Amino acid sequence: MSMAMASSSSSVAEVAAAAAASAAMESTLPHHQQQQEVEEARPPPMLAGGGGAKSCHHAYSRKEKSLGLLCYNFVVLYNRDDVESIGLDEAAKSLGVERRRIYDIVNVLESVGYGCGSSSDSNSPREKILVRKAKNRYTWIGFDGVPMALRELKERALREKSGLAPLQTEQQSASTMSNDEDDDKLGNPDGDIENEKLSQTVDNPSDKPGAPRCRLRSDHRKEKSLGLLTQNFVKLFLTMEVDTVSLDEAAKLLLGEGHEETNMRTKVRRLYDIANVLSSLNLIEKIQQGDSRKPAFRWLGRAARPNAENAVTVAVPPPGKTVSNKRAFGTDITNIAVHRSNQDSNIQKKAKLAQSGGDILKNCKSVVQSRLGQGIKSGFVYGPFHPAGARKHELDGGNKPGQRERAEDWESLSDSFRPQYQNQALGDLFAHYVEAWKTWYSEFAQGSNIMQQHFGQSAVNHFL
DNA sequence: GTGTCCCGCCATTTT
DNA sequence: AAAATGGCGGGACAC
Numbered sequence: 211m212s213m214a215m216a217s218s219s220s221s222v223a224e225v226a227a228a229a230a231a232s233a234a235m236e237s238t239l240p241h242h243q244q245q246q247e248v249e250e251a252r253p254p255p256m257l258a259g260g261g262g263a264k265s266c267h268h269a270y271s272r273k274e275k276s277l278g279l280l281c282y283n284f285v286v287l288y289n290r291d292d293v294e295s296i297g298l299d300e301a302a303k304s305l306g307v308e309r310r311r312i313y314d315i316v317n318v319l320e321s322v323g324y325g326c327g328s329s330s331d332s333n334s335p336r337e338k339i340l341v342r343k344a345k346n347r348y349t350w351i352g353f354d355g356v357p358m359a360l361r362e363l364k365e366r367a368l369r370e371k372s373g374l375a376p377l378q379t380e381q382q383s384a385s386t387m388s389n390d391e392d393d394d395k396l397g398n399p400d401g402d403i404e405n406e407k408l409s410q411t412v413d414n415p416s417d418k419p420g421a422p423r424c425r426l427r428s429d430h431r432k433e434k435s436l437g438l439l440t441q442n443f444v445k446l447f448l449t450m451e452v453d454t455v456s457l458d459e460a461a462k463l464l465l466g467e468g469h470e471e472t473n474m475r476t477k478v479r480r481l482y483d484i485a486n487v488l489s490s491l492n493l494i495e496k497i498q499q500g501d502s503r504k505p506a507f508r509w510l511g512r513a514a515r516p517n518a519e520n521a522v523t524v525a526v527p528p529p530g531k532t533v534s535n536k537r538a539f540g541t542d543i544t545n546i547a548v549h550r551s552n553q554d555s556n557i558q559k560k561a562k563l564a565q566s567g568g569d570i571l572k573n574c575k576s577v578v579q580s581r582l583g584q585g586i587k588s589g590f591v592y593g594p595f596h597p598a599g600a601r602k603h604e605l606d607g608g609n610k611p612g613q614r615e616r617a618e619d620w621e622s623l624s625d626s627f628r629p630q631y632q633n634q635a636l637g638d639l640f641a642h643y644v645e646a647w648k649t650w651y652s653e654f655a656q657g658s659n660i661m662q663q664h665f666g667q668s669a670v671n672h673f674l
Numbered sequence: 675g676t677g678t679c680c681c682g683c684c685a686t687t688t689t
Numbered sequence: 690a691a692a693a694t695g696g697c698g699g700g701a702c703a704c
Contacts, residue, residue, distance in 0.1 A: 272702050275680060298693085310682070313695055345689070345693060431686070434696065457678095476697060482679050504677080550680070550701050 270550055278486035280307060281315045285491070288350050298346040314436060316340060316348060318487045321437035322444065323351070323359045337362070360448065360511065367445035439464070439477075440484045447494065447509035454497060456506040457481040 273279070283305055288296055298316075302309045323338025337355035342348050432438060442464050447453065455463075461477040485507055488494045493511040 270702085272678085272680070277679080308682080309693085310695075311680090313693090317695075431696075436695075472698085478677095479679065479698075480696090482677095486679080 272550075275307075276486055277311065277314055277483050278490040280305060280311055281319070281487040282490040284312075284315050284319075289352065293350050295343065296340070296348040296350055298348070314483060315487060316342070317436040318440040318484055320348075321440040322488075322491070322493070323355055356511075360444070363441060363445055364448040367449045370445075371449055436480060436484065439480055440488070443481060443484055444488070444493070454499065454506045454508040456499065456504045457485060458504065459506075 284301065287304060288301075298309060298312055302312050305312070319339045320341060323340075337359040338351050339353060339356065340348050340350055443460060446455065446460055446463060457478050458474075460481055461474055465474065465477055485494060485496070489496060489507075493509070494507045495510050496505050497508050499506045
């Protein structure tokens with residue numbers, strides 16, 4: 211009985227088409243009015259027409275549909291001053307994905323902030339990137355609160371670590387004890403009450419005087435939420451001495467010992483999801499551990515140094531021989547269409563018209579490049595995170611020989627960037643990209659980094 | 675092969 | 690009851 215919403219099963223392509231037809235999202239896309247030089251050249255409205263498979267319609271590509279990319283686009287689309295409210299459906303439509311995916315993103319975005327439930331009283335949304343305001347409605351807050359959120363998160367993590375529980379984060383250390391992992395479904399329905407040992411689960415913790423002694427189903431569910439997992443994952447980085455972990459390790463750490471193959475697998479899957487969006491935010495970065503071996507993730511947005519108080523530290527240069535192979539988010543406009551093994555590719559209709567858009571970009575690019583040669587001011591104050599390339603080697607003692615090549619990123623980015631519109635919405639999105647480019651440029655070619663972009667914005671503005 | 679992780683079914687929770 | 694959320698894991702890609 212697939213509920214009424216079975217309709218949602220419509221592929222992205224269809225959704226996109228629908229969007230094109232109805233251009234419903236207008237309402238929430240208040241075209242930015244600020245400096246818009248390149249803006250003029252508005253990308254052509256929609257569907258290129260025949261578009262056949264032959265032209266530019268490259269077959270299904272997993273990468274184009276990654277959560278990370280989606281998140282990236284999401285941020286590009288909504289991280290602006292004039293955006294306060296985000297509609298779930300509009301977002302989905304604009305980005306050409308189904309709701310479900312938006313939930314994924316929003317969940318981790320929301321959890322990167324602080325205040326997620328702790329002490330119900332303060333729960334200040336200021337420290338979140340985004341908050342849910344109402345059903346189908348989110349409010350964009352921005353990245354301003356992230357530094358503090360991370361600090362707070364770290365504190366809490368440390369407290370927990372040294373304090374009570376060994377190192378289990380607030381998640382299910384429960385399973386640790388129970389020989390058998392928390393079996394929700396299978397087996398005992400009482401499970402809920404059963405594994406309530408770890409008490410301080412979730413985030414509405416203990417400090418609550420009349421702590422609701424019994425965990426509810428909802429809590430149990432929350433324990434497994436992407437959001438909580440995200441926080442715990444981040445905490446891991448914040449408290450760890452080493453700053454890189456493979457997802458397997460992370461899963462193990464977060465899960466405790468009671469790892470049950472299947473459980474692990476699921477957890478790891480989730481971590482992949484999370485890691486991808488965190489990567490797109492540049493909070494972490496994927497690296498190749500040593501030679502060969504599994505890749506791992508490295509924290510980039512360290513809020514504070516182990517010792518130094520809150521010395522706003524930035525990412526340290528890649529240690530030793532780790533090879534960064536981060537994904538180039540922002541490479542594609544959207545997770546357009548097409549199912550994995552789309553047998554029925556009637557997707558033709560959703561077209562991607564690339565040319566004019568490409569021109570704009572090209573211009574943009576050349577402008578950037580031409581100006582790129584200029585010196586790089588460094589009076590810039592970075593936030594806690596910052597582009598991997600623009601590090602400031604303080605405490606870290608010694609600078610790094612291998613200067614990170616940022617420009618290169620730009621290259622690849624622009625090279626691979628092929629605007630493909632399927633509707634007005636995407637056209638707008640593209641416009642945002644152009645703007646984003648400008649901003650990035652202002653970052654002195656230090657890297658395309660959303661977080662940085664944000665933090666540096668104010669400081670950067672007068673350079674434009 | 676193995677590692678990634680998209681996709682969407684369907685259980686839960688909220689309206 | 691319907692709609693909104695969001696676990697979860699099968700299995701399609703990527704390497």
